[in-house]
Amino acid sequence: MKKLIGLAVVMGFMLQSCVTTEEVTVKKDGVITYAMDMDFSELLQTMPSANGGMSGDVKKALDLINGEELSVDQLLDISLLESKNPEQKKDSILKANPDLLKKTENLRMRVMMNDSIGNIGLKVIAKSASELNTSLANLKELSALGEGNGKKLDAPEFVKHSTYDWKKKTLQRTISVKPEDAAKSLGEMGQMAAMFTYRIKVSFEQPIKSVSYQDAMISQDGKSFVKEFKMSDVIANPKILEYKVELK
Template sequence: MRYIKHLLVLLTAITLTSCNFTENIYINEDGSGKFSIEMDGSQLMSMMPEDSLKTQKAMDSTYSFKQILEEKKDSISKLPKEQQERLKKLENFNIRTVMNPEKKEFMFSMNTDFKTVSDLQDAMSTMSTVQGASKAGKDMMPGGGFGDNNSELKYFYDGKKFTRKATVLKKDILEVEEDSMKQAMNMFYESSTYTVKYHFPKKVKKVSVESAMYSEDRKTITIEFPFSDYMKEPEKLNFEVEFEK
């Protein structure tokens, strides 16, 4: 309950500040690697009233989806078969939540190892399934996840090029009247950022996004996007990377 109370207070601060989201991919010579997505909500913490911060306890917890799937197996067994299979794709993901009221820090991250980037196919849309499709799903993602942007995300890497491609699932979305919460979320999207930071075993020749920044050895690229693009126009985050021979 204390954790839920904390999140509710964070939501009230959404219109006043922002969050930074970072998607990291590390690719090794053999195509295997690590994937993580992180949310830095420290600015939200900084907006919380001091009285509220005093009631919170510091925490640093790490757990795996495999554990959660086992704990929630009775609830999950009642879900449609297709959804159960999608949830199973997350069993190798680990979740870490760090909250330090004294330092006004709040971090939420998910990470996994992969044998090939194809193992990451639909990872983000699967996370969205966890967040919103059922009570069981919401219980499994106490941090609220990273937002369902109504797209299917795929990665490709063959040593010569790398691509990140999101495809919007539904083009015709009915406009609904904006209530105060939706307006607040839109303001949050506009003020937040979504950064991709990819680390490759080869030097990058060029990236199809002009704003891409390169590390000194040209093996790491960093691209910052408005979070509103990630949520509303995910195809704007599509790009291709070419490597030096």
């Protein structure tokens, strides 16, 4: 169970995904939904069955959380299931990280996992671009979840250091992180980056007038675009994820 929950919450495992999709949806009223979907089904199919080594209790727990959107509070409870005195351990973690639940209250994570399907999703719903920026920076609070199994859990630096600006029908994303810091935060897993794809999808309620990516694929209705990168290119230069979109 600990390995399973570690997989569910550590965003560094995105590098084991065949495709990681980062989706931003912007509403006219300024509400922005940020979602990251990590699909590692193809990788999972090449590995021995994970279910073979699971106990009946672990399988039952997995069935309960599969497909459900979980709060950080729920993830913390799950991560401590196999700990001795889980309630005491949780109290200790929250005492050491008093702002953990407050700073991550609009964060949800979803896990889908069996022999052939592997998918992890993260979602943040923000009332404004400013709130989204704060929420992404607060992803560092996920490291507290690692205190239940001795492993530090965290989000990629280029996600936590993303800033979105939305005004006058214009959305702009900037990133303030050095390549060496992005690579360092991912450790040895960054060496596998060339094998994987990072996809950006941005959607609006109005048609797009222009996108700073000249080769972006704009949808038929003109209200969204998709741009793909090699993960190795993202790590080498996180600023390639920056963009500016103007709406009609």
